[in-house]
Amino acid sequence: MFAAAVARKLVPVLALAVPGSAVASDAGPALTGDITAVISGAETDSGQIGCALFAAPDGFPLDASRATTVWLDVQRGGAECRFEGLTSGWYAVAVSHDLNGNRKTDTNFLGIPEEAWGVSNNVRPTFRAPRFEEAAFQLAEGGAVRLEVRLAR
Numbered sequence: 475m476f477a478a479a480v481a482r483k484l485v486p487v488l489a490l491a492v493p494g495s496a497v498a499s500d501a502g503p504a505l506t507g508d509i510t511a512v513i514s515g516a517e518t519d520s521g522q523i524g525c526a527l528f529a530a531p532d533g534f535p536l537d538a539s540r541a542t543t544v545w546l547d548v549q550r551g552g553a554e555c556r557f558e559g560l561t562s563g564w565y566a567v568a569v570s571h572d573l574n575g576n577r578k579t580d581t582n583f584l585g586i587p588e589e590a591w592g593v594s595n596n597v598r599p600t601f602r603a604p605r606f607e608e609a610a611f612q613l614a615e616g617g618a619v620r621l622e623v624r625l626a627r
Contacts, residue, residue, distance in 0.1 A: 504561060504562075504615065505562075505615045505616030506558075506559045506560055506561060506616065507560050507561075507562060507613045507614065507615065507616055507617040507618055507619070508556065508557065508558045508559075508560065508618045508619075509527065509556070509557045509560060509565060509567070509613060509618075509619045509620075509621075510554060510555070510556050510557075510618070510619070510620045510621070511525055511554070511555040511556075511557075511567045511569065511594070511621055511622075511623050512552065512554050512620065512621070512622045512623070513525070513552045513553045513554065513555065513569055513592070513622075513623050513625060514551060514552040514622065514623075514624055514625065515551065515552070515590065515592070515624045515625035515626060516548045516551045516552055516553075516571050516590065516625055517551075517571070517590060517625075518548070518573070519548045519549065519550070519551065520548065520573060521548060521571060521572050521573040521574070521575070522545050522546060522547055522548065522571075522572050522575070522577075523545070523546050523547075523548055523552070523553040523555070523569060523570070523571055523572070523625075524538065524543060524544070524545050524569065524570045524572055524577060525543065525544045525545075525546075525553075525555030525557075525567055525568075525569050525623075526538040526541035526542070526543045526567065526568045526569070526570075527541055527542045527543075527544075527555075527557045527565055527566075527567055528540065528541045528565065528566045528567070528568065528606060529541075529542075529563060529564075529565055530606070531605070531606035531607070534566055534568060534604075534605070534606040534609070535566075535568035535591075535593055535603055535604055535606075535609070536568070536578075536579060536603065538568075538577075538578070541568070542557060544556070544557070545572075545577065548571065552625075555567070555569070560613055561615075562612075562613055562614055562615040562616075562617070563612070563613060564610045564611070564612055564613075565594075565610065565611060565612075565613055565619075566593065566594050566606050566609035566610045566611070567593060567594040567609070567621070567623060568591070568592075568593050568594075568609070569591060569592045569593065569623045569625060570587075570589055570590070570591050571589055571590040571591070571625050572589060573589055579591055587627070588627075589627070590625040590626055590627050591625065591626070591627075592623040592624050592625045592626065593608075593609040593623065594609045594610070594611055594621055594623060595608060595609050595610075595611065595621075596622070596623065596624050597609050598626065
């Protein structure tokens with residue numbers, strides 16, 4: 475699914491490289507969209523929920539320095555993270571319930587998270603971290619996406 479969508483986006487670019495080909499364009503202002511992630515499943519209302527929005531696989535899901543992040547207080551076992559003014563494309567969200575205030579997902583010596591976490595599409599592989607392609611969803615130009623992410627350990 476993700477690879478096919480990327481291939482469809484490459485076709486117009488490739489057409490520009492072929493002599494004699496042309497691609498029509500209505501170069502108006504780009505419409506921006508919004509993503510809202512509704513987070514549920516926090517075991518306690520203490521701590522904060524961090525949402526990291528990734529626009530590419532690099533760093534997903536634990537390297538929040540490669541993402542746009544939002545930190546919110548937990549309310550009634552969850553939070554609602556909102557990202558506005560985004561260009562169309564493929565995105566994935568990684569979420570962590572930070573209980574100790576260090577603004578990262580704490581892991582044990584094996585790299586297994588010790589705090590509750592979740593990703594878009596609620597992907598939870600058993601013996602590895604989720605991949606961007608598994609958690610990715612598409613934001614259409616000028617569109618809005620609302621998704622649920624369930625936290626678990």
